[in-house]
Every structure is written in structure tokens, then in C-alpha cells.
Amino acid sequence: MNFCSNCAAPVELKIPSGDDRSRYICDSCGSIFYSNPKLVVGCIPEWEEKILLCKRAIEPRRGKWTLPAGYLENEETAAAGARRETLEEAEVILGEIEPYALFDLPFVSQIYFMFRGPMVENRFGSGEESLEVDLFTEAEIPWDEIAFTVIKETLQRYFRDRAAGRGFPFQMGTIFVKPFRGHGG
Amino acid sequence: MNFCSNCAAPVELKIPSGDDRSRYICDSCGSIFYSNPKLVVGCIPEWEEKILLCKRAIEPRRGKWTLPAGYLENEETAAAGARRETLEEAEVILGEIEPYALFDLPFVSQIYFMFRGPMVENRFGSGEESLEVDLFTEAEIPWDEIAFTVIKETLQRYFRDRAAGRGFPFQMGTIFVKPFRGHGG
Numbered sequence: 001m002n003f004c005s006n007c008a009a010p011v012e013l014k015i016p017s018g019d020d021r022s023r024y025i026c027d028s029c030g031s032i033f034y035s036n037p038k039l040v041v042g043c044i045p046e047w048e049e050k051i052l053l054c055k056r057a058i059e060p061r062r063g064k065w066t067l068p069a070g071y072l073e074n075e076e077t078a079a080a081g082a083r084r085e086t087l088e089e090a091e092v093i094l095g096e097i098e099p100y101a102l103f104d105l106p107f108v109s110q111i112y113f114m115f116r117g118p119m120v121e122n123r124f125g126s127g128e129e130s131l132e133v134d135l136f137t138e139a140e141i142p143w144d145e146i147a148f149t150v151i152k153e154t155l156q157r158y159f160r161d162r163a164a165g166r167g168f169p170f171q172m173g174t175i176f177v178k179p180f181r182g183h184g185g
Numbered sequence: 186m187n188f189c190s191n192c193a194a195p196v197e198l199k200i201p202s203g204d205d206r207s208r209y210i211c212d213s214c215g216s217i218f219y220s221n222p223k224l225v226v227g228c229i230p231e232w233e234e235k236i237l238l239c240k241r242a243i244e245p246r247r248g249k250w251t252l253p254a255g256y257l258e259n260e261e262t263a264a265a266g267a268r269r270e271t272l273e274e275a276e277v278i279l280g281e282i283e284p285y286a287l288f289d290l291p292f293v294s295q296i297y298f299m300f301r302g303p304m305v306e307n308r309f310g311s312g313e314e315s316l317e318v319d320l321f322t323e324a325e326i327p328w329d330e331i332a333f334t335v336i337k338e339t340l341q342r343y344f345r346d347r348a349a350g351r352g353f354p355f356q357m358g359t360i361f362v363k364p365f366r367g368h369g370g
Binding site for chain 1: 188221
């Protein structure tokens with residue numbers, strides 16, 4: 001950030017009075033600009049004993065497998081965002097979805113909030129951001145080809161919970177690893 | 186947003202190629218500016234059978250009671266943010282906290298993520314944003330003086346879950362009501 005988005009004067013990075021963190025401040029019009037973490041919402045789409053993954057058509061991690069997920073938009077609920085991303089990336093309509101996990105990715109200032117829930121029918125397709133979409137049993141999961149640590153962690157906890165047979169208690173965790181090539185989680 | 190924060194040229198609100206929503210775009214340097222929901226993190230601090238509330242010293246809803254909560258900061262985990270807000274607003278050190286609820290406030294593009302957990306000792310005080318801080322039994326909760334609908338909803342579900350005696354399963358909900366005087370939830 002170089003210039004004030006309100007009045008176009010140059011901004012400075014400094015701590016506002018009464019605050020304890022540096023923010024971009026415009027001395028000309030008095031605007032203070034806050035930057036906050038972004039929320040990524042996604043889902044584990046379930047069909048019978050299988051779950052759905054998408055092969056990424058875009059960088060970062062093009063060609064690797066992931067769950068449908070993306071940035072929550074303004075005026076959208078978390079569940080609506082997860083349903084939208086699943087429709088866009090996998091052409092899948094979800095039934096009732098349940099909150100499943102929150103993961104912190106402090107190194108990229110992102111929070112992932114993941115749902116799980118059934119596909120309404122056995123139909124899916126490759127959205128613009130996917131090269132390929134498919135259903136996988138646990139044994140078929142391409143563990144070495146999963147795009148992001150946070151997705152691998154989500155899937156590991158999911159299959160562990162499913163095997164335990166006591167439902168899906170809400171999960172929380174922090175991803176500490178550095179991202180691949182400076183992007184994503 | 187009037188000007189590009191990168192190059193100071195005027196921005197326009199339009200749909201980028203490959204997108205389906207309007208964003209502020211700079212035709213001069215090509216920057217696209219995304220605005221996304223903000224995450225508010227907070228906690229229900231517990232001491233024996235009581236919970237802690239803060240009387241707000243700032244607008245909106247000055248003089249009304251609330252739970253410690255505030256915007257998550259960059260590079261912070263959700264739990265660390267909830268602990269920081271509880272320390273800042275109520276001078277309380279929390280023990281182990283557990284995720285409890287997510288509430289969508291789409292009318293203000295906010296997501297509240299609330300924890301619950303014990304205070305490490307029976308000590309609290311009024312931080313800069315609080316006029317007063319106190320512990321309340323369920324019967325003492327000032328229901329008509331709670332600052333925000335999302336906080337009232339959090340407390341109602343909490344006492345209902347506590348009465349049921351089956352632990353605190355993760356809660357999710359959407360607040361649809363309009364905010365008071367155009368602010369908060």
C-alpha cells in the first residue's frame with residue numbers, strides 16, 4: 001500500500017493513537033487502513049463411502065488434488081460460501097452440510113473453515129478451476145498428491161473420525177509449515 | 186474506495202475477467218482490490234458457575250454488556266485472538282479454551298467465532314474499552330442490556346447446552362436482524 005484509497009495522498013505505516021499495531025495511515029484525510037485475515041471456506045463432499053476431490057487447474061499447486069474451497073465473499077454466510085465453491089469447482093450440489101473444522105494458517109493470515117456433507121446425487125464435473133474431479137475411497141486418496149497441508153490434515157482427521165464411529169466432533173488445529181513456493185497453505 | 190492504493194490512479198468498480206462479482210480495479214497498473222468478510226473472535230470466560238461480561242466503554246452500544254471479542258489480527262490464530270481480546274477488555278487470563286460457535290452476520294460481512302473456557306483465577310479488571318467487568322450466574326445475566334444479538338444468541342445457546350449436561354457441541358447460526366444504528370451485530 002503506497003497511497004490513500006480515499007484521497008490519493010501517500011500513506012505511512014505507523015501505530016494509530018490508542019492502538020498497538022502498525023497500520024497504513026493517511027495524514028492528509030485521516031483514514032486508517034486495517035488489514036485482517038481472510039476466511040477460506042470449503043467442504044468435504046460425501047457420496048456413499050467416497051469423498052470428492054478436485055485436481056487444480058490453476059496455480060499454486062496446479063495438477064494437485066484438493067477439496068472445494070475458496071475465499072468467503074462479503075454478505076455471504078460461511079455455509080453458502082462452501083456450497084458456492086463446491087458448485088463452482090466440482091459442479092456438485094450439496095445436501096445439508098455440517099461444520100467440521102477450523103484451521104489457522106497464521107503464516108499467510110488465513111483461517112480455513114471446513115464443512116462436510118452429502119452430495120444430493122452422484123453427479124459432478126470439472127469447473128473452470130479444476131482439471132478433473134473424482135470420487136475416492138479412503139484407500140484411493142492420492143496422499144502424496146494433495147495440494148495443501150491444510151487439506152491433507154482435514155482429510156486425515158476426517159478418516160480417523162469416520163473410523164472411530166463416534167460422529168464428527170468439531171476439529172481445530174494450526175498449520176505451521178511454510179507454504180509451497182510462497183503460496184497457499 | 187476512490188483511488189488505487191498502489192499507484193494513486195482513480196479506480197472503477199467492475200467485474201474482472203473470469204470473475205462474477207464487482208471489484209475495485211485500477212486500469213492504470215492493473216491492481217484488483219478484493220474486500221472480504223472480517224472475522225471477530227471472542228470467548229465466554231468461565232469461573233465456577235459464573236461467566237464474565239464486560240460493560241462497553243465505546244460506541245456502538247456504550248453502557249451495554251458483552252462478551253470479550255474483537256477483530257482477528259494478521260498472523261494471529263483464532264484462539265490467540267480470543268485470548269488477546271479477553272486480556273485487553275477484561276484483564277483476564279484464560280486457561281485452555283475450546284471452540285464453541287460460529288455465527289454469520291451477512292448484513293455486516295462479519296463472522297463471529299466464539300470460544301469458551303475457564304479463567305485461570307478469579308481476577309479481572311476493566312480494560313480501556315470496558316466501563317465495568319463482572320461475573321454473572323445465569324439468573325443474573327442482564328438479558329435486556331446485552332449489546333448485540335450475536336452475543337445474546339451465544340449466551341442463550343451456552344446456558345441451554347450447560348443445562349442439558351451433554352457437553353458443548355459446536356453451534357452454528359446466522360444473525361439476520363439489522364444492527365443497532367448501523368453498527369455491530
